[in-house]
Amino acid sequence: MVLVNENYLKLSENFFFTEIEQRINAFNLIHPNTHVIRLGLGDVCLPLPDEIVSAMENAAKEMGKIETFRGYGPETGYRFLIDKIIKHDYNSRGISLEANEVFVSDGSKADLGNIGHIFGRDNIIAITDPVYPVYENAAIMGGRSGYLTKDNIWSNIVYIPCTEENNFTPDLPTEKVDIIYLCFPNNPTGVALDKTELKKWVDYAIENQTIIIYDGAYCSYITQKDVPRSIYEIKGAKKVAIEIRSFSKTAGFTGLRCSYTIVPRELMGYTLMGEKVDINKLWRRRATTYYNGTSYIIQRGAEASYSLKGKKQLQKNIDYYMKNAAIIRKELLELGFHVYGGINSPHIWIKTPKNTPSWKFFQQLLYESHIVCTPGAGFGQFGEGYFRFSGFNTRENTIEAMERMQVWRNRI
Numbered sequence: 350m351v352l353v354n355e356n357y358l359k360l361s362e363n364f365f366f367t368e369i370e371q372r373i374n375a376f377n378l379i380h381p382n383t384h385v386i387r388l389g390l391g392d393v394c395l396p397l398p399d400e401i402v403s404a405m406e407n408a409a410k411e412m413g414k415i416e417t418f419r420g421y422g423p424e425t426g427y428r429f430l431i432d433k434i435i436k437h438d439y440n441s442r443g444i445s446l447e448a449n450e451v452f453v454s455d456g457s458k459a460d461l462g463n464i465g466h467i468f469g470r471d472n473i474i475a476i477t478d479p480v481y482p483v484y485e486n487a488a489i490m491g492g493r494s495g496y497l498t499k500d501n502i503w504s505n506i507v508y509i510p511c512t513e514e515n516n517f518t519p520d521l522p523t524e525k526v527d528i529i530y531l532c533f534p535n536n537p538t539g540v541a542l543d544k545t546e547l548k549k550w551v552d553y554a555i556e557n558q559t560i561i562i563y564d565g566a567y568c569s570y571i572t573q574k575d576v577p578r579s580i581y582e583i584k585g586a587k588k589v590a591i592e593i594r595s596f597s598k599t600a601g602f603t604g605l606r607c608s609y610t611i612v613p614r615e616l617m618g619y620t621l622m623g624e625k626v627d628i629n630k631l632w633r634r635r636a637t638t639y640y641n642g643t644s645y646i647i648q649r650g651a652e653a654s655y656s657l658k659g660k661k662q663l664q665k666n667i668d669y670y671m672k673n674a675a676i677i678r679k680e681l682l683e684l685g686f687h688v689y690g691g692i693n694s695p696h697i698w699i700k701t702p703k704n705t706p707s708w709k710f711f712q713q714l715l716y717e718s719h720i721v722c723t724p725g726a727g728f729g730q731f732g733e734g735y736f737r738f739s740g741f742n743t744r745e746n747t748i749e750a751m752e753r754m755q756v757w758r759n760r761i
Contacts, residue, residue: 356492365482365727366390369711376715385715386750388677388738389723391536391696393601395669397650398662401600404653408646422642425633426453426609430648433655434609438594444581450613450629452636453651455643457566457595457608461530462487463639464562464591464610467631468618472527475507477519479537479725479732481564484530502730510731511538517689517698518546521553529554531580532564534571537728537737538698539674539690543575547583554589560616560628561590569599569667571693587613591628598695598741600654600663607643607651670695673740673747680751681738684758695740698725707736717760718753 363371369389377385411417425431431451439446454460461483474488488494488506495505502508507526511517517540522529531550534541542550554561561580568578580586592611596602616628653659678691687700699722701710707724714720714736725735740747 354490356490356494359489359494359497360486364486368727369721369723372711372715373721380719383719385719385721386742386746386753387721388742388747388750389721389736391598391739391741392603393598393666393670393741394743395601395666397601397605398654398659398666400656400659400662401650401653405646405650408649412646419645422645422648424637424640424642425449426451426643427645427648430652431609433652437655439579439581442579442582444579446581446611447614449633450611452610452612452632453643453648454608454610454636454640455606455647457564457593457597457610458483460593460608460610461562461564462490463635464593464632465491465493467628467635468528468560473505473507473525475509475522475526475529476729477511477531477535478508478730479511479728479735480530481532481536482727484562485729500730508729508731511535511540512731513687513700516540518542521549525557526559528560528562530562530564532566534567534576534694534696535690536564536567536694537696537723537725537732537735539692539694539696539737540698541571541573541576541693543573544577544583545575547577547580551580551583551586551589555585558619559589560618561586563590563592565592566595566598567694567696568594569663570671570695572671573693576693581611581613587615589616591616596651596654599667600651601666602647602651605647605650607647669744670740673742673744676744676747676751677738677740680754684754691740697738697740699736699738701725701734701736704734707733710736714757718750718757720750720753 431448434451435446465487470492474493476484494503498504507522509519511519517538563580571578580590580592595608612629612632614629617625618628654663674691674695677697678688682688689698691697707726711724714722723737725732
């Protein structure tokens with residue numbers, strides 16, 4: 350008899366975003382000719398910059414010649430990309446890194462889930478709430494969640510509320526935790542932490558021998574000067590933090606898959622006997638065992654994003670999405686919504702009118718205005734009563750969606 354990992358049975362049948370897709374598909378089946386505007390999901394819409402396309406075309410041609418063909422590459426990434434990451438994303442901000450501290454992979458979502466494999470099951474996990482669902486799902490799959498309480502939360506996960514009362518800025522845990530997932534600029538709220546706030550978390554982690562898993566997927570959208578783009582801008586962070594970044598939103602790689610994880614050599618874990626263990630070595634061992642490396646062609650494309658021309662082209666795309674976010678933020682504020690985010694992030698977090706449950710509001714917008722939002726309830730108990738819009742659509746669709754919102758608001 351084959352036994353299954355019963356932790357998977359604790360999960361809902363559908364992943365949150367799969368549920369959204371199913372509801373949209375059901376609507377489209379009934380209304381096949383309706384123009385639905387999707388402002389909910391975090392996929393980009395602009396094509397890849399020419400600089401990146403050209404680099405991948407050249408790399409593909411190399412693969413077609415015997416003298417330049419490449420088979421398996423280094424599991425942790427080619428040096429040509431790692432060196433660019435260190436120079437442009439870290440050295441430029443006064444942060445020093447060694448090449449063996451950078452791990453290139455095929456998507457930050459996978460790393461955010463897989464990072465738990467190198468940590469013991471008895472660690473207490475803390476996540477902010479609302480939160481990107483992958484963090485909680487990974488804890489459940491890894492057997493760290495405990496049981497589901499009557500309040501519909503997991504007994505062994507510490508939830509850190511982010512609400513209107515604290516301006517969606519999390520307070521430090523009141524109890525000792527071992528691993529903390531932080532995402533800033535935040536998905537879904539769009540709120541960012543300044544250096545003073547982030548320093549509190551680093552100091553807490555140092556004092557309590559805690560490790561922070563820092564999701565920096567939206568760091569390129571930061572506009573305010575006092576908001577750090579990397580947790581390593583905070584003194585001491587290398588001792589307590591793993592940083593995970595993605596090319597998906599920064600360079601439009603949602604369909605290509607490329608990311609990287611930083612595991613500093615200063616970062617230590619412990620055995621049950623209290624012996625120090627190099628976390629970098631553990632992650633390297635896992636990577637070289639389970640992974641054969643991100644495609645050479647894709648890594649050449651990622652490298653091109655750091656060229657002078659590539660940077661200009663990417664910044665133009667980022668500015669485009671942030672302009673969309675500004676349009677959404679401005680229009681919804683004028684319509685009387687409570688609006689957060691959209692300043693250092695393309696995500697805008699909005700309170701539903703009249704405390705409407707967020708899934709009900711999702712259905713209302715879809716069926717009455719043909720607009721897709723992301724219901725806040727899918728991000729945790731404190732996401733209920735909110736919804737997320739994102740700037741990842743065309744300018745024309747964004748403007749039309751706001752015009753539809755005006756019409757809808759005038760009807761209620």
